[in-house]
Every structure is written in C-alpha cells, then in structure tokens.
Amino acid sequence: MTGTAALPADDRPASGGLVERAVTALTRHIRDNRLGPGDPLPGESAFALELGVSRAVVREAFRSMAMLKLIDIGNGRRPRVCAIDRSVLGIVLDHAVQTDQTSIQQIYDVRRTIELRTAALAALRRDATEAERITALAAAMRADFVDAAKVMEHDIAFHEAVAAASRNPLFAVLVGAFEVITRQTWPIGWSSRANDAQRMASIEGHEAIARGIAAGDPRAAEAAMAEHFDASVMALLAAGVT
Numbered sequence: 001m002t003g004t005a006a007l008p009a010d011d012r013p014a015s016g017g018l019v020e021r022a023v024t025a026l027t028r029h030i031r032d033n034r035l036g037p038g039d040p041l042p043g044e045s046a047f048a049l050e051l052g053v054s055r056a057v058v059r060e061a062f063r064s065m066a067m068l069k070l071i072d073i074g075n076g077r078r079p080r081v082c083a084i085d086r087s088v089l090g091i092v093l094d095h096a097v098q099t100d101q102t103s104i105q106q107i108y109d110v111r112r113t114i115e116l117r118t119a120a121l122a123a124l125r126r127d128a129t130e131a132e133r134i135t136a137l138a139a140a141m142r143a144d145f146v147d148a149a150k151v152m153e154h155d156i157a158f159h160e161a162v163a164a165a166s167r168n169p170l171f172a173v174l175v176g177a178f179e180v181i182t183r184q185t186w187p188i189g190w191s192s193r194a195n196d197a198q199r200m201a202s203i204e205g206h207e208a209i210a211r212g213i214a215a216g217d218p219r220a221a222e223a224a225m226a227e228h229f230d231a232s233v234m235a236l237l238a239a240g241v242t
Contacts, residue, residue: 018053022061025051026071030081037083041071084169086176094180104185104241105233111178112229115159118175119209119225120218121166130165131214137161138210141203145196151203152186158206162213185241189232192239205231 026047035041042050048058062079065071069085096102122134137158144150156179163175193199205228212221 018057019060019064022047022051022053022057023064026061026065035081037081039081041079041081043078084173086173086179089173089177090180093177097181104181104236107178107181108229108233108236111175112226112233114171114174115162115229116222116225118163118166118168118171119213119221121168121171122162123213123216123218123221125167126165126213130161131210134158134161134165134213135210138203138206141206142200145200145203148187148190152183152190155186155206156182158210162209165213185236188239188241189235192235198235202228202231202235 026041029035029041041047044055044058044062048055051058062071062073066073066079069082069088071079072082073079093102093107097104097107122130126134137154140154141151141158144154159175159182160172160179163172166172190199190202193202205224208224209221209228212218212224
C-alpha cells in the first residue's frame with residue numbers, strides 16, 4: 001500500500017479516533033493508488049497489519065465507508081471501490097427536509113439552477129440516441145396522460161436522461177438524488193393543477209425542452225426548462241407546499 005502510516009494498536013472497534021484515522025488512511029490509499037470503481041482494496045488483515053491496528057478497527061472503517069457507498073464489502077470477496085452513488089445524497093436531502101433544515105422550495109431553487117444548466121449542456125453534447133430517448137420520454141408522458149403514476153415515472157426518467165446527456169457525471173448524480181424529493185412532491189403538484197389543460201401544459205413543457213435539446217439549441221432548451229420549473233413551483237405553492 002502507498003502512503004499509509006501506522007496507527008496505535010487498539011482492539012476496540014468503537015474507538016472513534018482509530019476508526020476515523022483508518023477511514024482517512026483508506027481514502028488516501030484509494031487516492032494515492034488512483035483506484036477507480038471496481039478496483040480491489042486490501043483485505044482487513046493486510047490493511048490492519050499496515051496500519052498497526054486490529055482487524056476490528058479496520059472492519060469498522062470498512063463498514064463506515066460502505067454505508068456511504070464509497071466501497072463495497074460484499075461477503076466472500078475483497079472490498080472494492082464503488083462508483084459514486086446518488087442514493088446517499090438523496091438520503092441527506094430527504095433528512096434535511098424531514099428535519100426542517102431546508103424547505104421544498106429551497107430544494108427546488110437549487111434544482112432549478114442545476115437543471116437549467118443540464119438542459120443547455122444536453123443540447124450541446126447529446127448524441128442522436130440520447131436525443132431520441134429524451135424525445136420519447138416526453139412523448140410517453142403524453143401517451144400515458146390518464147395514468148398519473150406512469151407520467152411521474154416518465155417525468156423522473158426524462159430529467160435523469162437530460163442530466164446524463166449533459167455528459168457531466170456530477171449533474172447526473174445530483175439530479176438523480178432529487179428523485180426522493182420528487183416522489184413526494186410530484187403527486188401534489190400534479191393534482192394541484194386546476195384541470196387537465198394545466199396538466200397537459202406541463203407535458204408540453206417537457207416536449208419543448210426535448211425539442212430544444214434535439215435541435216441542439218441550448219438557449220431554447222434552457223428557456224423551456226426555466227418555464228417548466230417556474231410552473232412547477234407555482235403548482236406547489238398553490239398546494240401550500242413551501
């Protein structure tokens with residue numbers, strides 16, 4: 001291993017200082033060795049020997065990192081580096097809302113900023129397959145208009161497809177993390193619209209975004225996304241969601 005310093009031996013797995021230092025050493029090992037998703041890590045015994053601590057300390061460090069989806073410690077194989085996982089950020093966002101540390105409107109304010117940029121980048125960077133998928137998802141929303149649950153699934157997939165087409169993996173993670181909030185707010189916003197014409201207008205907004213992206217027009221895609229988000233926020237405000 002590279003660049004790891006021995007830690008004082010301690011057999012207590014709950015020893016926060018040792019566990020935290022082991023996590024730091026493991027993180028440094030990943031960085032220094034330029035490991036990527038799927039690459040194997042030293043086993044508990046090897047890492048414990050290198051750091052001069054018990055396997056129990058290393059086991060707790062591994063578990064801590066696995067809970068954050070930074071490594072995979074599946075049974076019967078060496079731990080491996082994980083790809084970034086949007087679910088962890090989703091849990092944080094949900095916790096922030098449920099504990100009144102942020103509001104739904106504040107979440108939407110941040111999301112609006114991000115998604116305007118993803119729409120513009122998608123228009124510039126998408127390939128033909130991505131443009132077709134985005135267009136097809138907007139069309140699916142219209143086709144399944146009478147089934148709100150299906151429309152919601154298409155809507156979520158639409159925004160994730162736009163984020164993926166931006167070719168910035170961090171945008172894809174951030175937009176994906178918003179799913180946990182979307183599943184709580186989407187039915188409220190949909191039902192708060194006064195009639196089917198207003199609900200169809202939301203779908204037409206997605207179609208406008210898709211047209212801008214398919215046409216390679218970042219300004220049109222961004223403007224359509226802004227209009228869509230402004231309408232969504234107004235729908236939530238009408239339902240009393242703040």
